[in-house]
Amino acid sequence: MSEFWKPIRRLLREPLGVLGVALVLLVIFCAVFADLLTAYDPTKISPRDRFLPPSADHWLGTDQLGRDLFSRVLYGGRIALYVALVSTAVSLAIGIVLGLIAGYGPRWLDNLMILVFDALKSFPTVMLALALVTLMGPSLTAVMIVVVLVNVPGYARIIRTQTIALKSSEFVTAAQSMGASTARILRVHVLPNVIGPLVILASMDIPVVIAIEAGMSFLGLGVRPPTPSWGSILNDGFASIRDTAWIAIAGGLPIIITTLGFTFLGETLRDVFDPRLKGR
Amino acid sequence: MTVLSIKDLNVSFATEAGDFHALKNVAFDIPEKTIVGIVGESGCGKSTLINSILGLLADNGRIDTGSIEFEGQELTKLDKATMRDLRGPRISAVFQDPMGALNPVLSVGEQMRNVQYRDAAPNSKKDARSVEMLESVRIPDAQHALSRYPHEFSGGMKQRIAIAMALMMRPGLLIADEPTTALDATLEVVMLELLKDLQQQVGCSILFISHHLGVIAELCDEVAVMYAGQVVERGTTAQVFAKPSHDYTRRLLECDPANQRERTRRLPTMSDEPGTFAPQPVPPRPARSEGEVPLLQVRDAKVTFKSGALFNRRTTLGVAGVSFDLYPGETIGLVGESGSGKTTLARATNRLQAISGGSITFEGKEVHELSARAMHHLRRDMSMMFQDPIGSLSPRMKVGDLVAEPFRIHRISNVNLKREVDRLLTVVGLGPEFAGRFPHQLSGGQARRVGVARAIALSPKLIVADEPTAGLDVSVQGGVLNLLNDLREEMGLSMIFITHNLNVVRHVADRIAVMYHGEFVEIGDAEEIFDSPSHDYTKKLLSANLAGPGHRV
């Protein structure tokens, strides 16, 4: 069996891994086929149907504007996954480049970059988001900038630490002694050894990203109405929590399901691919 | 009287690939007040044996059959609590790694007090006893040592403290698992003396595990030889080493380079039929003709290291000005203990480390002043081998790619790469079928051969080999050294051979340089250095060299 399939088989032997895969597939399926799964327009206001409790017509009930919550949840999944994938990919790309530069570059540059990373990390995420949105106004772009600013320091640091560790390892010194260029050392000897753990850690950060999007939308700093987002549904539910609990429940459940699914999947992936990372 | 008696012991581990039978019908006795050595190479089951005795087998291990009888008690049938009560007062242990032997966050005094936790005595009395023990292992200022923490002691000191703790409760049996392996040779002999003294004082028996035949011969009264989970031979040390009866022991003894009294170019290996090996005398070094140009010329080379933060910068001298010439076809042995600057000097010759003074010239070219381009070109002629056989291979590259790497780096396209890799793998005795393997799928000896293949790939003129036999068992070592020697003769290579192993370097090198605190204290013909060392440090080093059983019996 190839080196690639073995861990996947082992992943599917773990009950938690299977649960993770199932939940993630469910979320992706719902988001991709949202138009087929529901007949309702998630943004269509119908004043006559306000605050309807869950029923056969409206599986999760309706909100204060009479919009069908089930369809809002499905379309909200699209926003969540879109933000998660795009901003994680961007964070990874920036983090890897900066980490390699810091780890292999001159000492002063490394110190300077670490200083900037530490300073960035010392802003509490929500505070950073609040400050940014005050200036930019709420938008998905603002959400993604926040995610990148929050993720990049961590990713770059991991790559940097590992690059520094590898820099003095014998196989890198061996490559130097053979006359390999810095670019070749980074590409052939360093990158393949540092990227695996990082991708796994990044996949474990996807639930965090989803939480940031939902959280900012909950505070009204993310998507603009009437675009559906799990966070904005939760906010609608919060406004009327004393009378209509189902709106808050409808907003919270998909967040819980998605973050749990991705976390279980990520955890098992990590244990299977790289047991050394356990407990990070 | 017998302290420990092991009969017919079988231990296996449950692994994913099925049961692994680690010990097979192991049997031996430890008489009262004797030191029994167990010798064997890595993976022979030594550690499993001691863990079985201590009742500390890993969760997936189990004792299938057999008995371990200690002072009349059957250990395999004891419950955990009773076994724990035996550990410490009756059986105790010291292990290999002195750095990790003590708890880093507790003071030495507290740890020694904890060892006596069964006593009702007041703390002051326990501390007095700790001081007494520390003094007996010759820790200076023992009273003060109690309030200090492990990181404040050197490796040798930590190992002494660990021994003091182990003997605290005056056990009947001390298990010592390679306790001196991580220490430098000069320190090792001191520790062996100390162990002998303490054994007399305490009146205990010692089970001493080592892979080092010389150490066993020096210390032990009796010896058991282990191979593949079995005790293949046992008897008194003199008897086993003088007249080994088992084939494995005979081969093992013979391929220990320390046992070759004559200097020989080729060393015996495990596959040589015992008794048939004929030493191949080292040809006398041809007189240097007038005007012969050295390949490498090192003049007063210095390397300094900067350490510490912004405000308390320190500079330490790694290499404190050394000079030597290396002629084509010549091998120079660089010996010294850890921290003596051997590796730093090697890196400086290859410009992997900047020099802070002096000069290093290769074929008349100033290595440290060449342009990046010229240096890149020069690297084809000088290659390097590193200490860790597996760690010096890029972990995610296959053997084929690793061997092809020099060709790719230097963009050599006029060869058939695949054929060249196959040829090199065959030359080093592996064969083309290894090309598809990853480094972690290789044994130490195989990985070392890959390193050799890579080092000779571009037919260099100089190979700098940093501890090329480190981490290899005696049985594999001979093969690797013979390979290097054959290649050297065939290709007319010059070599800088760095090692701490005097028994090896004696056969391999034409000349030997002894390094101490970054300086050459002595440099000269290999034979001369061994027969009539002139510097005190060289003498000390040679006397600490436990030259193997052959010299003693």
Added chain:
Amino acid sequence: MLNYLIRRLALAVVIVSVAMLLLFSMIFLIPGDPAAVALGPRATDEMREALRIRMGLDKPVWLQFWNFYTNAWTGDLGTEVLSNRPVLTVVMEQLPYTLALIAGGIIWSVALGIPLGCWAAVARGSLADRIVGILSVAVIAVPSFVVAIYALLIFAVALQWLPAIGAGEPGNLGDQMVHLILPSLAVGLGWVGYIARMVRASMLEVLEAPHIRTARAFGLPDRLITYRYALSIAILPTITLLGVGIGQMLSSAVFAEIVFARPGIGKLVYDAILVRNFPLVTGAVLVTTVLFVLLNLIADLIVGALDPRVRSSF
């Protein structure tokens, strides 16, 4: 020791300075006129111009930053527009509420997380270990604001066991404590998981260490080995983690304050955004950043005090 403290404090000052520079460049780089933002759409050009001059926006960039920087270190974070009081005073008034919330979160996470982690490590591989493992992953995964809303829904709205709104009657400590239970649970629940996992992982690592094997070879009792020999080392990375975690708890506190309508920095800033009170937002960001850096420093100092290896390098 003093030397180390000075070095760490100096580093903290540098980090806060860089953070200020980042914050300032963020304000500068993002398109839009802070004066226009502050005044809203109905302001006239003259009003904007007047405010720009008052805010110093007509001066060169480096001078603007220098003023911002030096003023901030002297505690002058600008003036709150509505009440015309110094921003620092307004923020500091709210700080104790947020600190209480974070302290509550730390208490939850430490009181539950350390014993659970220890227990799981000792009973490695057992059913209890599996359950603790899955639960800690689960509570880490679920975002704190979802916990807050569901806790509000269940315990305050449906069951009506605990109060839903506010920080409690001033002066009545008991009432304030009761009001703290749910919000601090929302802040600390995820951290129960983080800490349990961290303690478990580092316990397992330490229990594998050679010195533990040595201690066992000397026949020391399991309890002594687990709590004195292993936990005293395993706790160190947990404290460091907790120090870093303060930042996340600050974020969670913002949500908890909004959901439970508690006073605090989060509520203050959230309300400030609605009226585009920009100086208040930057002021609060700076105060929380300094708070985070300080608490992190304290965590490092605690680790240093507990670990002789670090202590002697002070």
